[in-house]
Amino acid sequence: MITSAQLRAARALLGIDQKALAEKAGVSLPTIQRMEASQGNVRGVVESLTRVVEALDALGIDLIGDNATSSAGGRGVRLKEPAPPRQG
Numbered sequence: 001m002i003t004s005a006q007l008r009a010a011r012a013l014l015g016i017d018q019k020a021l022a023e024k025a026g027v028s029l030p031t032i033q034r035m036e037a038s039q040g041n042v043r044g045v046v047e048s049l050t051r052v053v054e055a056l057d058a059l060g061i062d063l064i065g066d067n068a069t070s071s072a073g074g075r076g077v078r079l080k081e082p083a084p085p086r087q088g
Helices: 004-014 018-025 029-037 046-058
Strands: none
Touching (some): 004 029, 004 046
């Protein structure tokens, strides 16, 4: 699974726009736009999702899932779980 936030962060790390990612993945620009507009996990055709993840991998992005470690080294992006709300 990939989230819309991971997808946007991956593009930012690579310094590419939506059009460039669409071309690298072999999908349409509106497909990338819909994926990035998703709430939470990206939804779409499995083949399109697979193409995007494979393109990101080929470009050097290591997607890290929740509570997963990254043994590949290098740079990455991970959001911490929000702190619990303070009482009183």
